[in-house]
Amino acid sequence: MKQPKVFVIGGGASGIMAAISAKRNGANVTILERNSRIGKKILATGNGRCNYSNKDATKKDYNHPEFVDVVFDAFGPEHTIRFFESLGIVPKVEDLGKVFPMSEQASSILDVLMYELDYRGVNVVCDALVQKIVRKIDSYTIFLADGTQFDADSVIIATGGKAMPKSGSDGIGYRLAESLGHHTTKVFPALVKLTLESPYLKHLDGVKFPGTVDLIHHQEVIQSEVGDILFTKFGISGPTILQLSRKANALLTEGEKVSIRIHLVSSLTKEDLELRLKIAEEKPIDFSLIGLINKRIISALLKEVGIEKQNTLVKDLRPIEIERLKSRLFNWDFPVTGFKGFDDAQVTAGGIDISEINPLTMESRLNPGLFFTGEVIDIDGLCGGYNLQWAWSSGYLAGRFASGRIHHD
Numbered sequence: 001m002k003q004p005k006v007f008v009i010g011g012g013a014s015g016i017m018a019a020i021s022a023k024r025n026g027a028n029v030t031i032l033e034r035n036s037r038i039g040k041k042i043l044a045t046g047n048g049r050c051n052y053s054n055k056d057a058t059k060k061d062y063n064h065p066e067f068v069d070v071v072f073d074a075f076g077p078e079h080t081i082r083f084f085e086s087l088g089i090v091p092k093v094e095d096l097g098k099v100f101p102m103s104e105q106a107s108s109i110l111d112v113l114m115y116e117l118d119y120r121g122v123n124v125v126c127d128a129l130v131q132k133i134v135r136k137i138d139s140y141t142i143f144l145a146d147g148t149q150f151d152a153d154s155v156i157i158a159t160g161g162k163a164m165p166k167s168g169s170d171g172i173g174y175r176l177a178e179s180l181g182h183h184t185t186k187v188f189p190a191l192v193k194l195t196l197e198s199p200y201l202k203h204l205d206g207v208k209f210p211g212t213v214d215l216i217h218h219q220e221v222i223q224s225e226v227g228d229i230l231f232t233k234f235g236i237s238g239p240t241i242l243q244l245s246r247k248a249n250a251l252l253t254e255g256e257k258v259s260i261r262i263h264l265v266s267s268l269t270k271e272d273l274e275l276r277l278k279i280a281e282e283k284p285i286d287f288s289l290i291g292l293i294n295k296r297i298i299s300a301l302l303k304e305v306g307i308e309k310q311n312t313l314v315k316d317l318r319p320i321e322i323e324r325l326k327s328r329l330f331n332w333d334f335p336v337t338g339f340k341g342f343d344d345a346q347v348t349a350g351g352i353d354i355s356e357i358n359p360l361t362m363e364s365r366l367n368p369g370l371f372f373t374g375e376v377i378d379i380d381g382l383c384g385g386y387n388l389q390w391a392w393s394s395g396y397l398a399g400r401f402a403s404g405r406i407h408h409d
């Protein structure tokens with residue numbers, strides 16, 4: 001029987017998975033990658049450790065839960081962890097279900113994938129920038145920037161979104177899809193640092209502390225995260241902020257106003273705090289806060305509540321100053337002015353409209369034989385292994401179904 005010719009555009013996480021899956025299902029598979037090697041972004045993931053899955057990932061962790069649910073039914077976190085185990089990766093599960101390779105090296109993930117591609121006989125063509133895809137009656141012609149052409153029974157668009165463009169994902173995949181009649185929803189950076197309006201940023205730059213942080217919209221808390229918070233010279237970062245950024249950025253791009261509320265002493269009650277201040281009555285206020293919050297925040301906090309003379313004894317503070325201080329320790333609001341760009345973002349929110357893709361197969365509803373995987377689709381998840389999980393799941397399905405198509409001359 002003639003082997004179907006499957007071409008995967010993009011050798012990132014989802015494209016590599018799609019290629020392995022298509023090859024295991026009997027297709028003749030070629031990856032076309034614009035870089036001089038595949039998997040560049042994988043090496044940068046999880047701070048070089050590759051948080052390749054989240055064992056607790058479910059549909060609710062993504063922007064289009066019902067679509068993801070169908071895909072995870074076919075190939076979810078459990079399948080993924082088993083798949084990587086079969087390639088030789090021993091999983092190490094950390095807090096909040098995050099899964100890393102036991103080697104703690106992202107390169108191990110790429111190494112085992114490359115071994116599998118080679119072992120199965122997948123063709124990998126690098127320095128191959130795909131510029132055009134033309135649909136014929138029941139097949140496709142792919143054109144590279146250097147003029148080379150390939151004929152394919154199925155094409156899998158695995159070009160990623162726009163996050164970290166220097167890794168090769170600069171949004172060209174949207175144009176390829178649009179040229180075939182697809183639509184792209186609004187795209188914006190997600191899992192990214194936020195910029196804040198505050199006179200204290202220069203002073204707070206580099207201060208990292210654990211705490212609770214809320215995202216506020218119309219005076220209401222719309223998301224809350226606990227963990228590390230990091231001030232930078234332009235705003236705020238850290239795992240908590242990355243998690244909030246998706247919702248914040250969606251509102252900001254709609255012209256809505258949002259702010260970040262920091263709880264510096266979330267583990268204390270109001271009574272605990274009052275007792276502490278009472279015990280420290282004879283001491284200067286700046287000194288009495290030392291055991292409570294990061295030392296570098298104290299001066300900004302006292303300025304914020306209007307206590308100019310920072311060594312004022314606690315007992316000499318006016319009741320209004322004490323009240324303001326207590327209130328800011330529990331709730332300190334910073335208006336969000338914006339977010340950093342795609343260069344800094346871990347993921348792209350938005351992408352190819354999911355209504356044009358069948359979640360059972362990842363095949364286009366507009367073009368039979370055209371498939372999509374990973375971040376190029378309008379699917380994004382939380383920070384913590386969820387986006388690579390999506391890449392593997394969607395890649396697996398696309399590869400499997402793309403291999404079922406044969407074009408008869």
Ligand SMILES: Cc1cc2nc3c(=O)[nH]c(=O)nc-3n(C[C@H](O)[C@H](O)[C@H](O)COP(=O)(O)OP(=O)(O)OC[C@H]3O[C@@H](n4cnc5c(N)ncnc54)[C@H](O)[C@@H]3O)c2cc1C
Pocket residue numbers: 009010011012013014015032033034035038039040041042044045046047050051052053128129130131158159160161163164167168169170172173345346347373374375376384385386387388389391
């Ligand atoms: C710094 C950083 C850290 C991250 N850490 C994690 C993490 O620990 N856990 C997690 O779950 N997620 C993480 N992510 C997100 C995750 O890496 C991505 O969601 C995932 O890699 C997307 O896979 P993809 O295959 O869709 O796209 P990509 O990995 O972006 O791959 C797309 C590939 O297509 C190629 N390409 C693009 N256009 C063309 C073209 N026209 N012709 C040929 N080739 C083309 C690109 O060069 C690239 O190799 C991180 C992201 C970043 C930026």
